[in-house]
Structures are given as structure tokens and as C-alpha cells.
Amino acid sequence: MVPTLTWTPEGVRFIDQTKLPLEESYVLATTYDQVADAITTMVVRGAPAIGVSAAYGVVLGALKTKAATAQEFAPEFERICARLAATRPTAVNLFWAIDRMKRLFAKLAGSGVPLVEIQQKLLAEANTIYDQDIASCRAMGAFGADLMPDEGGVLTHCNAGALASCGYGMALGVIRSAVERGKHLHVFVDETRPFLQGSRLTAWELMADSIPTTVICDNMAASLMRKGRIQGVVVGADRIAANGDTANKIGTYNVAILAREHGIPFYVAAPWSTIDLATATGDAIPIEERPAREVTHYAGKQVTPDGVGISNPAFDVTPARYITAIITERGVMRAPYTESLKEMELVS
Ligand code: MRU
Numbered sequence: 001m002v003p004t005l006t007w008t009p010e011g012v013r014f015i016d017q018t019k020l021p022l023e024e025s026y027v028l029a030t031t032y033d034q035v036a037d038a039i040t041t042m043v044v045r046g047a048p049a050i051g052v053s054a055a056y057g058v059v060l061g062a063l064k065t066k067a068a069t070a071q072e073f074a075p076e077f078e079r080i081c082a083r084l085a086a087t088r089p090t091a092v093n094l095f096w097a098i099d100r101m102k103r104l105f106a107k108l109a110g111s112g113v114p115l116v117e118i119q120q121k122l123l124a125e126a127n128t129i130y131d132q133d134i135a136s137c138r139a140m141g142a143f144g145a146d147l148m149p150d151e152g153g154v155l156t157h158c159n160a161g162a163l164a165s166c167g168y169g170m171a172l173g174v175i176r177s178a179v180e181r182g183k184h185l186h187v188f189v190d191e192t193r194p195f196l197q198g199s200r201l202t203a204w205e206l207m208a209d210s211i212p213t214t215v216i217c218d219n220m221a222a223s224l225m226r227k228g229r230i231q232g233v234v235v236g237a238d239r240i241a242a243n244g245d246t247a248n249k250i251g252t253y254n255v256a257i258l259a260r261e262h263g264i265p266f267y268v269a270a271p272w273s274t275i276d277l278a279t280a281t282g283d284a285i286p287i288e289e290r291p292a293r294e295v296t297h298y299a300g301k302q303v304t305p306d307g308v309g310i311s312n313p314a315f316d317v318t319p320a321r322y323i324t325a326i327i328t329e330r331g332v333m334r335a336p337y338t339e340s341l342k343e344m345e346l347v348s
Helices: 032-040 047-063 070-085 092-110 115-145 171-180 197-208 218-226 252-261 337-345
Strands: 005-008 011-015 026-029 151-156 184-190 213-216 232-235 239-241 246-249 266-269 315-318 325-328 331-333
Touching (some): 005 115, 011 032, 032 070, 047 092, 047 115, 092 115, 115 325, 151 171, 171 197, 184 197, 197 213, 218 252, 252 315
Parallel strands (some): 151 232
Antiparallel strands (some): 005 011, 011 026, 239 246
């Protein structure tokens, strides 16, 4: 499997997700500012992947400082974290990872640990976040595989795969794990306009694993469901509120409503770092508005008249009542989510 991002002595190496599937090229970010740009421009994307990237961005900022002591570095550290946090607003994993790095820095700086040692400890922390991300994908996969049908069609939207994480994936981890257990799944992949994470990235990953895959346009799911070709839906998440409302790629909400109408189970697979118990409901989740050009242009060609109004929210919120179960590395939760999420918080 091609690694989404790798720490190297020179910096963070990203597979360039804006170029896939036609070109497998890499971008090396040697400064925290370049990591922030890679997140904003979606060279790297997907909630867990941007969290881990930001953690390595913090490491790069710390390694490149000219400050001599932790006290001297502290205001610069705050600016580095603020720059990385300002890249994308919706996926809570970004803020979760930065907060984790901040807590470690505060603890070490407060106990008088020398800056060179702090730099190494920050790197070790980012590496731990990376390793934990892969482990949680594996665990999610194992829990979620039980929920997949023994055979049939499974629909996914966007890319909640290895490319959105450090490896194996969330929704695709569930599918991979089910296939590894011998289940005969055929994956239907929404193309996911406007950025095409489904047709470009999810299809590319599944093809590499030889999992039977069909790409459909976003407006085709209802018809396939009505024809009985889809037995389950599994998607990822960018932020899950305390009541289970789930922000994910724009169009997820449509799919959830369609699944309910057709009596098809709708599953969300996400690591615990995506759960935001401090946000009461989906109404409070900030939704990123992306540049109009992603809608006005398709494959570099303008497809809308000059001057037309454009709306490009990158995410929508699926109300908890449409979600059959939420799969995390800690286990599977069902409604009422306000209670099941709180109970699962105590499990580690
Ligand atoms: O804008 P993106 O590509 O970063 O959005 C990613 C998603 O919304 C994915 O569906 C994904 O589930 C989040 S990764 C768990």
C-alpha cells in the first residue's frame, strides 16, 4: 500500500492526492508552512491524515526554530500551532492532534526540559499518533467487518480509506477487513463531486487491492438502491457531535436519507479522535466553504457560465437518527448516541 504521508529526515513526504489517479507523485514539505499549504490545497486530505500531518508540522516548526530555550520558543510555538489550525475548519482530528502536541510542549517546557530534548519528544509524539492511527483503522475494520453482509453491494462516499489516514482506512478499512474474512463485497463508489475523492482516490485504492469496484455519479445511488444492488452503506466522518450527528463529505446526508428510504443500514466508521463531545449537536459544527473554482471547473475546463452564483460547502451533517451504527476502534455504538458515546468515552 502506498503511504499517504511519511516522516523523513528532510521533512514530511506526501503522496500528492491532487494528482491521483493519473500520476503518482510526491511532495516534500520541509517547513511547517509547507505542511499547512499541503493541507489547505488538499495534497493531503481526510480527517485523520490532516491531524497527523499537522502534528508533524508542529515537529518541523520546533526543529527549525532559532530559539535557544523552550521559554524563548514558546510564542513561536503558539504561532506555528495557530497557522496549522487555520488550514481547515471541519475535521476535528486536526485540532485534536495540535492540542495533543500543545499539551506535551506545555508539560515539558513547564518542567524545564531542554529544547533539544523537547524537539525529540515532539517527534516521538507525532510518530505515536501516526502508529495509533493505523492501529485504530485495523481495530475499526475488525469491528465493522461483522456488520457487513456476507455478499452484496456496499456503497461508500468520498474517500475514508488509506489515503485519508496513515494506512488501511476507516470505511475502506471495514470493507478491506470484511473482504479479508472472505465476504464477497462489490463496492459502489460515489464519484463525490466536486473534488472527486471517490472516483479518483477510493476507486484507485480499491483497484490496487483487487476489490470489485464500480464508480457511479453522485445522482445514481437512489436508482441502484431501488434495484436492490446495495445492501449496506459505510462512510467516514470529519466530526461527530455528542449526539451522534455526523459531519462528512458533502452528499453524505443525501445518501443517508436514501438508505433509510430503502431500508439499507448506514454505518459511519471513524477513529475516536473524530468524536467531539464538546460539540453538542451537528448544528454547531463549522462547515468549510471551498473555492468556487472547484465547482465552476471540471478537469481544468470551465463548465458554468461566467458570473453565475456558486455554493461549495465541503461537508454536510447527517442527523444521528439516520445512522445505524458508529464504528470506532473502541467498538460499535448505536442510538441513543448521547448515551452510547458517553459510555464509550470511558473505554480506552
Ligand atoms: O475534504 P476531504 O477530502 O478532506 O474530506 C474527507 C471526507 O469527508 C471523508 O469522507 C472522510 O470520511 C473523512 S476521513 C475519515
